[in-house]
Amino acid sequence: MLRDMTLGQYYPVKSPVHSLDPRVKILLLIAAIVAVFMAGNMLAFLPAAVYIFFACRLSNVPFNMLLKGIKPLRFIIIFTVVLNIFFLPGEKVWLDLGFAKITQEAVMTAILYALRLVLLVMFSSLLTLTTAPVTLTDGLERLLSPLSKIGFPAHEMAMMMTIALRFIPTLLEEADKIMKAQSARGADFESGNLMARAKAMVPLLVPLFVSAFRRAGDLAMAMEARCYHGGKGRTRLHVLKMHKNDWLAILSMAVLIACVILIGRL
Amino acid sequence: MQIEFKGVTHTYQEGSPFQSTAIRDVNFTVSSGEFLALIGHTGSGKSTLAQHINGLLRPTSGQVLIDGEDIHSSGYSKKTLRQKVGLVFQYPEHQLFEETVEKDIGFGPRNLGLSEDEILERVQEALRKVGLAYDEFREKSPFELSGGQMRRVAMAGVLAMRPEVLVLDEPAAGLDPMSREDMLQLIRSLHESGTTIIMISHSMDDVARFATRVLVMKKGTVAMDGTPADIFLHADQLEEMGLDVPVICRMNNDLRRLGLPLPEGIYEEDALFTALMQLWKGGENHAS
Numbered sequence: 167m168l169r170d171m172t173l174g175q176y177y178p179v180k181s182p183v184h185s186l187d188p189r190v191k192i193l194l195l196i197a198a199i200v201a202v203f204m205a206g207n208m209l210a211f212l213p214a215a216v217y218i219f220f221a222c223r224l225s226n227v228p229f230n231m232l233l234k235g236i237k238p239l240r241f242i243i244i245f246t247v248v249l250n251i252f253f254l255p256g257e258k259v260w261l262d263l264g265f266a267k268i269t270q271e272a273v274m275t276a277i278l279y280a281l282r283l284v285l286l287v288m289f290s291s292l293l294t295l296t297t298a299p300v301t302l303t304d305g306l307e308r309l310l311s312p313l314s315k316i317g318f319p320a321h322e323m324a325m326m327m328t329i330a331l332r333f334i335p336t337l338l339e340e341a342d343k344i345m346k347a348q349s350a351r352g353a354d355f356e357s358g359n360l361m362a363r364a365k366a367m368v369p370l371l372v373p374l375f376v377s378a379f380r381r382a383g384d385l386a387m388a389m390e391a392r393c394y395h396g397g398k399g400r401t402r403l404h405v406l407k408m409h410k411n412d413w414l415a416i417l418s419m420a421v422l423i424a425c426v427i428l429i430g431r432l
Numbered sequence: 433m434q435i436e437f438k439g440v441t442h443t444y445q446e447g448s449p450f451q452s453t454a455i456r457d458v459n460f461t462v463s464s465g466e467f468l469a470l471i472g473h474t475g476s477g478k479s480t481l482a483q484h485i486n487g488l489l490r491p492t493s494g495q496v497l498i499d500g501e502d503i504h505s506s507g508y509s510k511k512t513l514r515q516k517v518g519l520v521f522q523y524p525e526h527q528l529f530e531e532t533v534e535k536d537i538g539f540g541p542r543n544l545g546l547s548e549d550e551i552l553e554r555v556q557e558a559l560r561k562v563g564l565a566y567d568e569f570r571e572k573s574p575f576e577l578s579g580g581q582m583r584r585v586a587m588a589g590v591l592a593m594r595p596e597v598l599v600l601d602e603p604a605a606g607l608d609p610m611s612r613e614d615m616l617q618l619i620r621s622l623h624e625s626g627t628t629i630i631m632i633s634h635s636m637d638d639v640a641r642f643a644t645r646v647l648v649m650k651k652g653t654v655a656m657d658g659t660p661a662d663i664f665l666h667a668d669q670l671e672e673m674g675l676d677v678p679v680i681c682r683m684n685n686d687l688r689r690l691g692l693p694l695p696e697g698i699y700e701e702d703a704l705f706t707a708l709m710q711l712w713k714g715g716e717n718h719a720s
């Protein structure tokens with residue numbers, strides 16, 4: 167039941183993209199977002215589209231997994247497009263509806279915005295599809311760690327995120343088990359009105375909280391027993407190192423940005 | 433009541449990169465009054481199989497039939513099914529949630545839509561069966577009980593449905609030796625009073641003591657199916673699968689290997705004792 171939900175959306179296969187340094191991937195995503203925003207005309211999106219296509223091929227993630235990421239956002243995209251088409255001012259009028267004019271400029275801008283959104287989503291999806299959540303928080307911690315000098319709790323934030331991520335599947339599994347156990351006693355989670363369904367959650371939520379607190383207590387105890395005392399002076403098991411592929415990825419992104427700028431000038 | 437598995441296969445998360453087939457082409461029939469033990473290595477699919485019996489999981493292919501009817505056919509009532517087939521999960525005490533023991537045990541009967549009188553009667557009966565005094569425990573919070581008591585309350589919650597078939601997933605796991613023995617005696621007495629038992633177990637000694645039939649699972653398939661005597665004849669095969677054989681069975685095999693002319697497949701203390709006594713007496717007769 168519950169375990170059928172794919173959580174996060176990490177796609178666990180082996181590929182050169184998966185094995186990139188998470189810090190590099192996060193920075194590349196930021197660079198890609200900048201590139202997509204810099205693209206001033208339709209043609210300038212072409213290199214970005216080509217880039218994401220090949221990056222996806224290289225990552226062994228099926229292309230429609232990337233497209234799936236767009237689906238939940240389709241209403242926002244359509245909404246933006248419609249708003250832009252009707253309300254952006256322009257010179258060349260294609261259609262005059264009285265209350266609004268549809269102009270060539272507005273249509274072009276609307277398409278530009280839509281493409282921009284789609285590409286942004288695809289770039290971000292590629293990051294989460296190819297990076298395990300825990301690796302991602304690890305990269306984030308390393309990127310944010312300079313901020314700890316000014317008191318930002320980078321390590322603690324990352325540790326909290328890692329623990330939360332680590333326990334999501336466990337809790338889902340637990341919820342699934344409890345739901346089945348209560349179903350075996352005739353509980354009905356699926357029918358009835360809103361009130362009945364909310365009430366039906368009690369036999370699921372109480373044991374779930376009891377077990378979550380028990381686990382949290384056990385974990386805190388186990389961490390302390392192994393002398394965990396926060397981030398200060400901690401060394402790492404997996405030291406992130408830049409490899410050839412990381413430099414190649416950075417190079418490719420530089421090329422993409424250059425292309426976008428050049429084409430934008432045309 | 434007869435339960436029949438016909439070519440049942442179950443694949444978790446089919447179509448995702450995480451898919452895994454937990455049981456494959458499982459066929460067997462259980463009749464009323466049997467005490468079936470389900471054994472196998474961790475991950476061999478025992479729990480998955482158990483959850484098919486009361487329709488919590490739906491076979492990816494194949495059928496589960498009860499008295500000849502497919503439990504997933506549209507006309508079959510899930511409620512009746514859940515009432516007829518009780519399922520006690522592993523660590524069932526983790527499913528307790530009510531403020532009082534009485535309310536928690538009444539949860540199942542209440543879901544069946546019974547009257548308050550009937551619910552009360554069933555709660556009392558279930559508590560009596562698991563050996564807890566109604567007056568002492570009814571007002572207690574399930575969370576203030578000892579581990580063994582919690583397990584019994586959880587078990588009572590299933591018994592209150594008055595199931596004809598009771599499926600137990602490692603009912604003795606994690607209990608201290610005394611609670612463990614109590615639990616097994618409870619299951620035995622339920623069997624004697626006519627409930628069909630299907631019990632997942634890790635302990636071959638328990639299987640040898642109680643089961644009338646054994647189903648051995650191996651990597652999602654049924655590797656052996658027979659009486660305990662049949663199964664324990666193949667001690668070497670069981671050990672190959674990483675499974676134990678009962679102490680008495682091992683002892684008998686060792687003695688046979690040492691050259692004592694004992695019969696094959698003895699797995700009960702009494703039987704071994706009788707056989708040894710016979711040998712001894714026979715030996716004495718020869719000597720005189």
Ligand SMILES: Nc1ncnc2c1ncn2[C@@H]1O[C@H](COP(=O)(O)OP(=O)(O)O)[C@@H](O)[C@H]1O
Pocket residue numbers: 169444445452453454472473474475476477478479480481
């Ligand atoms: N809810 C689930 N989702 C995905 N895989 C599962 C789930 N439950 C069990 N499995 C897998 O199915 C296989 C059989 O598990 P299970 O039936 O629990 O075996 P057993 O009870 O014999 O230890 C295991 O490989 C396990 O990882």
Ligand SMILES: [Mg+2]
Pocket residue numbers: 478479480522601
């Ligand atoms: Mg199991």
